[in-house]
Amino acid sequence: MLNYLARRLSATVVVLTLVSMSVFGIFAVLPMDPAALTCGKACYPAVIEANRHRLGLDVPVHVQYGRFVKGLFVGRTYGEGQATIECPAPAFGYSFNRHECVTTLIKDALPVTLSLAIGAFILWISVGVGLGILAARRKNQWPDRAATAFVLVGTSLPTFITGILILLFVGLKFKLIDPLNMGRWISPLEDPVAWFRTFIFPWIILALAYAASYTRFTRSTVIETSSEDYIRTARSKGLSEKAILQKHTLRAAIAPITTLAGLDFASLLGGAIITESIFNLPGLGRLSIRAVLQDYDLPTILATTILAAAFVVIANLLVDIAYAYLDPRVRVA
């Protein structure tokens, strides 16, 4: 097991390095001059060149990458003298548009996205998996039909429709969302009620689509598992239907659901762009979309892209470890 862990961990480091390299490479060949983007419309070439030097964009790409990696571990200092900008480790770069170290921007946005992702995750897993099991157990009866209807609605209504509808006609109309709190991060430690009011609708909206597909997936997985030979064996032993479901069917069905859930959760951590935009939540999704559409803020885009990739790669590792724990066949191999 330890051997397996070590192997998987080193593979993860390699993948992360490759991902960051390719993202960095793509940004280097973009037909945009990051230095030119640092100052506004009326710009002198001299200013651009000065900024280019300050941001370290005047050296070859591989040197830039080296500095980037080094910055992750020891922090980075841009420019010299009075105009020095310090970004402590882990430094992802400096956003000229926002006049902030990118790490600071991420630090501010991360709790928002975490709150959103964790809450939505809990909601969609409990609703999706619960409904899926119910539908499988009551196959072709009304609970199953109701679940099928839910799946249809949930998967076919896009988030930007459901989100806006619930925001306008429920959240704001009944004053459940405080418009003054929109766009601000409220810590659950400070004001749990306001935090909850800010997030409850985003959770529901985000969870809706996921819950629908998890209902479908859980239903089919449970039905498939129920026809396995070892379930018939369990029944022939004299186990009750309840015990068969809880101990035998779900035990086998949980593995594929875990895989899916781990990866979905990880990709959410990169930011839920649409949901965050609709509810004006200052999370990673908003940070990315603003950097892409509004600011052409390359250091921020670079950082959020690598971060999102890192989440997925790490989640993959965790899912694999969980799988080894869940499935003895993987453990030994």
Place this chain on the structure above:
Amino acid sequence: MTSTNMSKPFLEVKNLNVAFPTEDGLVRASSDISFSVARGETLAVVGESGSGKSVTSLAVMGLHNRKTAQISGQAILNLESGPVDVISADEEIVRKLRGKAMSMIFQDPMSALHPYYSIGNQLIEAWSLYNEGSKEDGRKRAIEMLDLVGIPAAEKRVDEYPHQFSGGMRQRVMIAMALINNPSLLIADEPTTALDVTVQSQILQLIRDMQKEFNMALILITHDLGVVAEVADRVNVMYAGKIVESGSAEDIYYRPDHPYAIGLLNSIPRVDQLESKRLVAIPGQPPSLIHRPDGCSFRARCEFADRVPGNLCATTIPTLDQKSTDHFSRCHLPESELVKARVEIGGRK
């Protein structure tokens, strides 16, 4: 069955019918099945795939979904506490007979054990359903059973997972699990079909040993007539959901009455015949169980149908008639023609 002073047979199946409604119509998987098995007795059920062998035994175990299967008739277990009809009894009562009064082992030991639980876990689970006692007691019993079915180093292997066992070893584990609560009836549904030939006879021997050890009634479902000759006291030959011939193993092997049974015997090599003969396959396929032909189900494949006077095979379903003591056959063919038929088929090179 005559009920004298002797105890009744442990299992009595009477006029059992199992049908499944489908979109295409009602599938009559087994119809009008009657037989009985006593403790210590071995009943072999033979027939090709889809003849209703497994469907019948699953009905005896109460393993069909009562919502989707239409089951009628009786399957009575004569327990010490009195007879229970598995077909009509409350589902909860039948559940508590499973694993305790009757057990079943299945064809494919590769998939019949839960891949995520250790062997010990699965055995202890079966044991603790019907026994009071700590997990340690269950574990002891599990090791004892694994030892009994011939798994070496049972003490160590009890903690291993199914994928760490070979096919034959898994079937031994299945047998240990089926017998852990000392059942009176064991149904073995093609227990050796999925195994290597060398392992098959070991498993078969094990099942026979266990039957003696536990004094069980044994129903052995198989399409291997060689297996039948080795172990069976009585044989039911099934075709298209019906028993077409039933008798002692001797009767079936040396005096087969039904053209299907005769054909089956001719399709396998026999050691007791000196000349080497060509094996003869039965032409054609079994009929659909939804749109059954009128008359005898085997008629289309039967080469003697035209020797039956009055086109009886096409119009009338033959009844299961007694041919001699304990030997029944479902065929219109008159005795005189039968003798000829036996010689004809048997003499074919």
